[in-house]
Amino acid sequence: MKDKIFSNLIFERFSIYYRCLNKMISDNNQKEFTDSNELSYLLNIDPSLIRRDLSLIGKIGKRGMGYSINALKSGIENILGKNKIWKLALIGIGNLGRAILRYILNNTSSNYSVVKLYDNDPAKIGISIEGIDIKNFDTINKHIDFNIGLITVPADSAQAIADKLVDCNIKAIMNFAPIKLSLPNDIFYREVDLIKELDILTGMLNFNNAIQKSS
Amino acid sequence: MKDKIFSNLIFERFSIYYRCLNKMISDNNQKEFTDSNELSYLLNIDPSLIRRDLSLIGKIGKRGMGYSINALKSGIENILGKNKIWKLALIGIGNLGRAILRYILNNTSSNYSVVKLYDNDPAKIGISIEGIDIKNFDTINKHIDFNIGLITVPADSAQAIADKLVDCNIKAIMNFAPIKLSLPNDIFYREVDLIKELDILTGMLNFNNAIQKSS
Numbered sequence: 001m002k003d004k005i006f007s008n009l010i011f012e013r014f015s016i017y018y019r020c021l022n023k024m025i026s027d028n029n030q031k032e033f034t035d036s037n038e039l040s041y042l043l044n045i046d047p048s049l050i051r052r053d054l055s056l057i058g059k060i061g062k063r064g065m066g067y068s069i070n071a072l073k074s075g076i077e078n079i080l081g082k083n084k085i086w087k088l089a090l091i092g093i094g095n096l097g098r099a100i101l102r103y104i105l106n107n108t109s110s111n112y113s114v115v116k117l118y119d120n121d122p123a124k125i126g127i128s129i130e131g132i133d134i135k136n137f138d139t140i141n142k143h144i145d146f147n148i149g150l151i152t153v154p155a156d157s158a159q160a161i162a163d164k165l166v167d168c169n170i171k172a173i174m175n176f177a178p179i180k181l182s183l184p185n186d187i188f189y190r191e192v193d194l195i196k197e198l199d200i201l202t203g204m205l206n207f208n209n210a211i212q213k214s215s
Numbered sequence: 216m217k218d219k220i221f222s223n224l225i226f227e228r229f230s231i232y233y234r235c236l237n238k239m240i241s242d243n244n245q246k247e248f249t250d251s252n253e254l255s256y257l258l259n260i261d262p263s264l265i266r267r268d269l270s271l272i273g274k275i276g277k278r279g280m281g282y283s284i285n286a287l288k289s290g291i292e293n294i295l296g297k298n299k300i301w302k303l304a305l306i307g308i309g310n311l312g313r314a315i316l317r318y319i320l321n322n323t324s325s326n327y328s329v330v331k332l333y334d335n336d337p338a339k340i341g342i343s344i345e346g347i348d349i350k351n352f353d354t355i356n357k358h359i360d361f362n363i364g365l366i367t368v369p370a371d372s373a374q375a376i377a378d379k380l381v382d383c384n385i386k387a388i389m390n391f392a393p394i395k396l397s398l399p400n401d402i403f404y405r406e407v408d409l410i411k412e413l414d415i416l417t418g419m420l421n422f423n424n425a426i427q428k429s430s
Contacts, residue, residue: 011418015411081421099314172416188419196230201387203226204403206296
């Protein structure tokens with residue numbers, strides 16, 4: 001469990017470094033080097049943590065020169081699997097599912113491809129969106145050909161969908177339904193929960209208002 | 216900065232406790248008490264951390280009885296501002312903006328209300344979605360009447376939108392654009408970044424595959 005949390009945070013930082021390096025390259029493709037102080041300034045991450053993270057890539061820093069931006073980018077591509085196409089399936093083709101589909105399709109520079117759409121509403125099955133047919137989720141089996149399942153169904157059916165994905169040997173699940181799923185330890189899991197995010201913001205606003213009133 | 220991160224995590228846990236208590240009530244409305252061990256088992260959070268968090272609510276635990284579920288729920292409602300309606304504005308009414316609008320409207324038990332829709336596309340301005348007219352974002356000013364701005368525009372215009380929201384005294388921003396915004400320290404900020412979430416999952420899958428191959 002501890003290892004998993006540790007990994008989450010490292011991979012999250014690698015994703016942030018990667019985006020930052022791409023921006024450096026697109027802003028100024030003459031620039032060859034960066035260092036942990038510049039990255040720290042841009043990303044508000046401690047420079048010693050950046051150096052520790054980047055040391056995992058191997059010997060890419062040169063004393064007095066910093067890191068080669070291209071070598072860093074290619075090292076992070078290896079770590080995050082950015083040099084492969086990862087196949088996604090969306091389960092639940094309501095508004096949220098459609099929005100996520102279009103968001104990923106519009107993000108043409110990403111290495112993610114939506115290959116399957118599933119729903120269990122007979123009125124939707126067979127309809128094609130952006131060239132992909134919506135299939136009946138009940139028909140999925142162990143011969144599926146995607147890497148990550150994105151669950152965009154309502155909360156009350158999310159756990160059953162997740163259980164079926166696990167049965168079909170899917171090892172990575174992203175859950176958008178507002179419910180905490182219970183999953184085996186070997187499944188990589190992320191949740192995107194809009195109401196929880198709003199609760200965090202209003203909790204902070206509320207607390208801040210209370211402090212201001214009492215002072 | 217440290218304080219802000221600390222607060223994020225506390226409010227995130229309060230949101231999780233709140234959802235869990237609501238589920239307990241809807242599953243069995245005869246049940247009157249819970250305790251940190253039961254919550255720990257359900258939520259996979261250390262019981263001593265749960266006790267420390269819940270002690271912030273005040274004197275609601277009874278020795279040998281645990282916590283009154285209703286008292287706990289009402290205490291968390293006070294902390295998260297769940298007993299108020301918080302007004303949201305969506306800026307950027309593309310697929311993602313529409314999906315978020317419908318998601319919030321469908322979540323009828325939540326205390327969030329979308330009161331304003333903004334875009335800068337002349338073809339969209341004046342159109343009404345779910346009874347709310349899309350307004351020109353350039354017309355917003357300090358007399359706005361919402362608490363939280365949700366940014367659902369493309370990455371290259373997100374910072375300008377955020378700056379304008381800050382100028383108009385908005386203190387809480389949720390950003391869905393795939394870019395790290397730079398904001399004053401007194402702004403409460405959350406980001407929901409789908410590509411980063413996917414990167415974390417594929418980073419973990421990729422790492423795991425590499426380990427399996429080498430063993």
